[in-house]
Amino acid sequence: MTQQRTSPSSTKSTDNLLIQVQGLKMYFPVNAGLIIQKKIADIKAVDGVSFDIMKGETMGLVGESGCGKTTTGRCILMLYRPTAGEIKYEGVDITKLKNSELRPLRRKMQIIFQDPYGSLNPRMNAGAIIGEPIVIHKLIKSKAEYRERVESLLSEVGLNPYMSDRYPHEFSGGQRQRIGVARALAVEPQFIVCDEPVSALDVSIQAQVINLLEELQDRRKLTYLFIAHDLSVVRHISDRVCVMYLGKAVELTDRNTLYENPLHPYTKALLSAVPIPDPEVESKRERIILTGDVPSPLNPPPGCNFHTRCPIAIDICKSVIPEWREKDPGHWVACHRV
Amino acid sequence: MPPLLEVKDLKTYFYTQSGVVKAVDGVSFSLEDGEILGLVGESGSGKSVSALSIMRLVSDPPGKIISGEVKFMGEDLLKLNKDEMRSIRGHKISMIFQEPMTSLNPVLTIGKQLTEAIELHLKVDKQAARDRAAKLLESVGISDSNRRLDDFPHQFSGGMRQRVMIAMGMSCNPKLIIADEPTTALDVTIQAQVLEVLKSMVANTNTAVIVITHNLGVVARYADRVNVMYAGKIIETAKATELYANPRHPYTIGLLKSVPRLDEPKKDKLVPIEGQPPDLTNLPAGCSFRSRCPYAFEKCAVETPPLLQVGDNHFSACWADVRKAVPAKK
Ligand SMILES: Nc1ncnc2c1ncn2[C@@H]1O[C@H](COP(=O)(O)OP(=O)(O)OP(=O)(O)O)[C@@H](O)[C@H]1O
Ligand SMILES: Nc1ncnc2c1ncn2[C@@H]1O[C@H](COP(=O)(O)OP(=O)(O)OP(=O)(O)O)[C@@H](O)[C@H]1O
Ligand SMILES: [Mg+2]
Ligand SMILES: [Mg+2]
Numbered sequence: 022m023t024q025q026r027t028s029p030s031s032t033k034s035t036d037n038l039l040i041q042v043q044g045l046k047m048y049f050p051v052n053a054g055l056i057i058q059k060k061i062a063d064i065k066a067v068d069g070v071s072f073d074i075m076k077g078e079t080m081g082l083v084g085e086s087g088c089g090k091t092t093t094g095r096c097i098l099m100l101y102r103p104t105a106g107e108i109k110y111e112g113v114d115i116t117k118l119k120n121s122e123l124r125p126l127r128r129k130m131q132i133i134f135q136d137p138y139g140s141l142n143p144r145m146n147a148g149a150i151i152g153e154p155i156v157i158h159k160l161i162k163s164k165a166e167y168r169e170r171v172e173s174l175l176s177e178v179g180l181n182p183y184m185s186d187r188y189p190h191e192f193s194g195g196q197r198q199r200i201g202v203a204r205a206l207a208v209e210p211q212f213i214v215c216d217e218p219v220s221a222l223d224v225s226i227q228a229q230v231i232n233l234l235e236e237l238q239d240r241r242k243l244t245y246l247f248i249a250h251d252l253s254v255v256r257h258i259s260d261r262v263c264v265m266y267l268g269k270a271v272e273l274t275d276r277n278t279l280y281e282n283p284l285h286p287y288t289k290a291l292l293s294a295v296p297i298p299d300p301e302v303e304s305k306r307e308r309i310i311l312t313g314d315v316p317s318p319l320n321p322p323p324g325c326n327f328h329t330r331c332p333i334a335i336d337i338c339k340s341v342i343p344e345w346r347e348k349d350p351g352h353w354v355a356c357h358r359v
Numbered sequence: 360m361p362p363l364l365e366v367k368d369l370k371t372y373f374y375t376q377s378g379v380v381k382a383v384d385g386v387s388f389s390l391e392d393g394e395i396l397g398l399v400g401e402s403g404s405g406k407s408v409s410a411l412s413i414m415r416l417v418s419d420p421p422g423k424i425i426s427g428e429v430k431f432m433g434e435d436l437l438k439l440n441k442d443e444m445r446s447i448r449g450h451k452i453s454m455i456f457q458e459p460m461t462s463l464n465p466v467l468t469i470g471k472q473l474t475e476a477i478e479l480h481l482k483v484d485k486q487a488a489r490d491r492a493a494k495l496l497e498s499v500g501i502s503d504s505n506r507r508l509d510d511f512p513h514q515f516s517g518g519m520r521q522r523v524m525i526a527m528g529m530s531c532n533p534k535l536i537i538a539d540e541p542t543t544a545l546d547v548t549i550q551a552q553v554l555e556v557l558k559s560m561v562a563n564t565n566t567a568v569i570v571i572t573h574n575l576g577v578v579a580r581y582a583d584r585v586n587v588m589y590a591g592k593i594i595e596t597a598k599a600t601e602l603y604a605n606p607r608h609p610y611t612i613g614l615l616k617s618v619p620r621l622d623e624p625k626k627d628k629l630v631p632i633e634g635q636p637p638d639l640t641n642l643p644a645g646c647s648f649r650s651r652c653p654y655a656f657e658k659c660a661v662e663t664p665p666l667l668q669v670g671d672n673h674f675s676a677c678w679a680d681v682r683k684a685v686p687a688k689k
Contacts, residue, residue: 224575257619
């Protein structure tokens, strides 16, 4: 594929781009053999994904379990070395950097995890969890400054400074997620990958955390990659949304266009499968029920990898991979039928 | 005719080191043949324990059903002995759990697991049971069903296993199915597939269903009636259309307002329910929602509100009239 870009209009300058992902591939080897391990296959977790993220925007990333969302996020943070493709951060291809050159960049890019239980060290108190990255990155000069920073971070995420001596098990799920947010903010990042940050939380608590993430974005001019499988939450929080299926991006556009005028048959099915909390609306809605199961990324189907479940697939879909193209300005799609 | 299921003042407590957990604290409701009842509420509000109490599956100790009645087809299940209860379970009432991998036996074929209950409860021979099992698999959308009966659970995907659980739940023509978060672990497209199967099967057989979920969309789509639980109590109950159009309990209102909707462009801000879920070992006097409630006033701290009728078949446990009262700003 040529150097096409996915900014809303291809003619726009690249000044306001924070991240440019081009042809990203991440394959995990599958090994077999007891003594001598031999690679027998690849899991194509991410298989040629391209998109840009602009400064200050929230890019939503949706798709079914195992389609490669987390892997994409971790590649952008260079927590994995991608198999192929380039990832530019403020114009610099970070896949080419050595670990020592990456270190100063790591501070600018942080991640918030899905599981507010598993992702915090149970033996550290909240203050130490939040303060650890400040110490690692040597961002403070004195003990007093350290305390001050930790306390102001706690109150910024809506927790009480006196809670800094408490341990993770003494917090509720929503509070633990706030600690995770405070830890990510501690090093003053520009960019945060939010990997399912509210999925594990109770419905009544989700809105608190979503509002917090939005407030922080406004205040600190943050850029988010927001990964989620709840499409209603993604519609609410994202400026643009990218839909993935089995390691590939299938559609990308601004949120209202995606929800009001989806082009890809997978996007259509995905949206129609989400029940809306309103019996009147639900009783009138048409649904597209997909049949079959999601194929394995170990052995994806040839051609368009959605053709095995696609209601409108034709012959060409079974053999030719559809091109990722800009159908309308800013509206990207990979499908032979649109 | 009496209703299919009538639960009266059910109380199930857990006696733990940190105190008595009043998991279910005076729950009453009834259910007709073929009715689909949605049970929603915060994590820890007592939904699963309510279901387990009906099935008499609460682990004792630490749990104990301390009072109440569970009348099923006119008979109080809480008075049955173990053998009588076992013959009800899996036959007249079946339960579908969230985690299909933990409820399916990994070392037995799908066919073996399906036919065992059919032979036992429907008293038919091996071949007839196998024929019925194959038909059931087909009806939940698993093709080539006769061959797939010889597969083991790990050879099925998550969505397929959940559909097997539905087939199993339906296998002995139950009168009632209790489905506890039947699709929470599944992707939306698979979730839709599984729920549509369940819905059409129960419609054909006039089976009643209690579906426990935290997904307000699922309830809106599938339930005839909804019970909303908070801290061990039902705090609002109504027909689904009525509950969504005209919610009366501040918790229900908060819940509906706090979720973004797929069919609506972005609103400025979500309106969350403030505060934290209550500690069930140490509930305050009066209404347990009052510390998070924008409508709370003096009386709420003193007296626990019972379910009060607020409309046709619509009850809400709240002293305030949300249509007239002005919510406090935080
Ligand atoms: N470290 C790894 N080693 C081997 N395979 C992996 C690894 N990480 C992910 N995979 C595989 O890559 C595929 C994509 O996984 P990924 O976690 O990115 O999916 P996801 O879209 O985030 O899914 P979910 O919604 O379940 O979080 C999956 O098939 C997964 O099993
Ligand atoms: N075996 C047990 N021992 C002690 N407490 C228990 C036990 N089982 C449940 N509880 C408590 O009973 C209360 C109700 O739990 P229940 O499982 O019914 O909640 P739920 O509404 O189903 O929540 P969720 O949405 O998280 O499944 C909780 O506070 C829980 O901690
Ligand atoms: Mg993931
Ligand atoms: Mg439960």
